[in-house]
Amino acid sequence: MFDAPHTNTITTKKYQSFIGLEVHIHLLTKTKVFCGCRSAFGDEPNTNVCPVCLGYPGVLPALNIEAMHMGCMVAKALNCRIPEKTWFERKQYFYPDMTKNYQISQFASPLGQDGWVELEGKGIKKKIRIKECHLEEDAGKMIHTGTASLLDYNRAGVSLLEIVTEPDMETGEEAELFIQQLRRTVRYLGVCDGNMEEGSLRADANVSINLPGKGLGRKVEIKNLNSSRFVKLGLNYEIQRQGEMLDQGKTVVQETRLWNENRDETAPMRTKENAQDYRYFPEPDLPVFSPDVAFLKSVDDALVELPLKRVGRLLADYGLTEEQADLICEEKAQADYFEAAVKDAVAKGLPHRDAVGRVTNWLLSDIKHILHRDGISTAELGSFKLTPKRLTSLLVLIAKGAVSGKNGKQTMEAVITEDKDPEAIIKERGWEQITDPAKIAEVVQSVYAAEAASFTELRDATTQDNTKRVRTLTTYLVGKVLAATGGRADPKVVGEQIRGLIQGK
Numbered sequence: 124m125f126d127a128p129h130t131n132t133i134t135t136k137k138y139q140s141f142i143g144l145e146v147h148i149h150l151l152t153k154t155k156v157f158c159g160c161r162s163a164f165g166d167e168p169n170t171n172v173c174p175v176c177l178g179y180p181g182v183l184p185a186l187n188i189e190a191m192h193m194g195c196m197v198a199k200a201l202n203c204r205i206p207e208k209t210w211f212e213r214k215q216y217f218y219p220d221m222t223k224n225y226q227i228s229q230f231a232s233p234l235g236q237d238g239w240v241e242l243e244g245k246g247i248k249k250k251i252r253i254k255e256c257h258l259e260e261d262a263g264k265m266i267h268t269g270t271a272s273l274l275d276y277n278r279a280g281v282s283l284l285e286i287v288t289e290p291d292m293e294t295g296e297e298a299e300l301f302i303q304q305l306r307r308t309v310r311y312l313g314v315c316d317g318n319m320e321e322g323s324l325r326a327d328a329n330v331s332i333n334l335p336g337k338g339l340g341r342k343v344e345i346k347n348l349n350s351s352r353f354v355k356l357g358l359n360y361e362i363q364r365q366g367e368m369l370d371q372g373k374t375v376v377q378e379t380r381l382w383n384e385n386r387d388e389t390a391p392m393r394t395k396e397n398a399q400d401y402r403y404f405p406e407p408d409l410p411v412f413s414p415d416v417a418f419l420k421s422v423d424d425a426l427v428e429l430p431l432k433r434v435g436r437l438l439a440d441y442g443l444t445e446e447q448a449d450l451i452c453e454e455k456a457q458a459d460y461f462e463a464a465v466k467d468a469v470a471k472g473l474p475h476r477d478a479v480g481r482v483t484n485w486l487l488s489d490i491k492h493i494l495h496r497d498g499i500s501t502a503e504l505g506s507f508k509l510t511p512k513r514l515t516s517l518l519v520l521i522a523k524g525a526v527s528g529k530n531g532k533q534t535m536e537a538v539i540t541e542d543k544d545p546e547a548i549i550k551e552r553g554w555e556q557i558t559d560p561a562k563i564a565e566v567v568q569s570v571y572a573a574e575a576a577s578f579t580e581l582r583d584a585t586t587q588d589n590t591k592r593v594r595t596l597t598t599y600l601v602g603k604v605l606a607a608t609g610g611r612a613d614p615k616v617v618g619e620q621i622r623g624l625i626q627g628k
């Protein structure tokens with residue numbers, strides 16, 4: 124095992140590192156990219172197939188415009204230029220899970236070109252250039268059993284968008300952040316579920332090192348990185364490994380390596396082919412695509428405020444801490460929920476600051492806890508039974524003292540299980556808090572009669588300035604009054620009245 128890079132500067136010369144990522148995302152199109160087959164994860168093997176995606180001779184692909192649309196949304200979100208003409212090429216190689224022996228991809232004029240993103244967070248702030256975004260078809264899946272290899276072509280032809288960065292990152296941490304940020308972005312756009320375990324977002328990482336000022340080194344590509352953490356670990360391992368090779372006067376071999384998550388190291392897989400080996404040529408069966416004004420407008424219309432921008436706006440408009448804003452913006456549905464709730468709470472009369480405080484607390488503690496307990500993801504907040512309107516009704520009732528904090532929490536639970544408004548639940552259960560001083564005085568009087576000895580003791584303790592005893596006895600008597608009202612009397616009013624009784628007599 125190698126040391127962490129920063130601990131061995133004595134033995135290792137300082138090298139400059141260059142990291143470029145190739146991220147593949149499955150687009151959430153209903154059908155595949157060049158045929159009408161259903162595009163879904165986890166279906167019975169070989170049920171979503173047809174002559175086109177199985178590569179039968181004589182069949183013709185047809186572009187799924189939804190895939191082009193989603194691809195262009197990502198391109199725009201990454202500040203890419205969409206060219207006047209974009210088209211497809213055949214990338215030729217043999218693989219058993221690709222029956223045509225070529226993959227339809229984009230090469231000379233991909234749908235998104237020369238973009239950039241701001242990488243921001245965890246003490247990192249830098250611009251990363253995006254080389255391109257191109258649309259292609261995915262291959263099928265091989266399943267290796269002990270004695271045989273099985274093929275599932277459900278994934279063959281699924282819309283895949285590849286996002287290629289320039290080698291502008293330098294550390295595993297930056298690459299990890301890039302993936303996390305991109306994942307959030309495509310989820311906000313609703314074009315990819317970002318599930319790395321299911322392979323809907325996959326990353327290959329390219330890395331080279333060189334002496335400072337000498338430019339790019341000889342790159343190694345790491346594959347099989349199915350989590351953003353592995354991207355970080357794999358890259359940092361590689362930077363270290365290459366540094367030690369150069370230290371020893373060796374040259375780094377240009378190759379593809381695999382990340383081994385059990386051994387925490389990379390191992391050689393194959394020497395890398397380059398573009399010429401693929402013999403790219405324009406796909407003769409698909410026409411050139413020239414996005415017209417209406418198409419470009421529909422792409423623009425489908426864009427949403429992106430996560431980083433939203434975090435910034437939430438910081439400025441709501442006075443949240445960075446951590447809170449980041450947590451809330453992790454999911455678009457959650458940020459939407461938050462903003463809707465604050466807006467509604469203000470409309471119902473809560474001061475802005477108070478509304479923000481209460482909504483934030485409930486969202487990041489009680490609601491979060493319930494979602495976790497019930498196995499609901501924050502992405503599903505849009506259909507949560509405790510809607511922003513219901514939450515704020517409850518918050519206003521609590522703020523007014525119309526329901527106790529404790530009954531408020533129980534009301535929240537009942538709203539969710541019974542799918543009713545909080546007012547209805549509180550009324551049904553008789554949980555309205557009693558704040559009317561006359562009503563509370565009646566109960567205090569009856570407790571006074573029943574607990575005369577304790578009242579006398581409390582009066583003595585008060586005269587003697589025995590604060591500890593005063594507190595104990597007050598708590599006891601307030602508890603008696605609350606018990607007599609089924610926990611509904613406002614404890615503040617009860618306390619005041621008991622003190623009044625003592626001082627008045």
Ligand code: ADP
Pocket residue numbers: 141142143144145287288289290291329330331332339340341342395396397398
């Ligand atoms: P290939 O033809 O091998 O696919 P590309 O030029 O398409 O290479 O680049 C693939 C990825 O590798 C890109 O993300 C790019 O930024 C990165 N890359 C290219 N050259 C280097 C290098 N010398 N060091 C680190 N990353 C590199």
Ligand code: ZN
Pocket residue numbers: 155158159160171172173174175176177280
């Ligand atoms: Zn098909």
Ligand code: MG
Pocket residue numbers: none
């Ligand atoms: Mg390439």
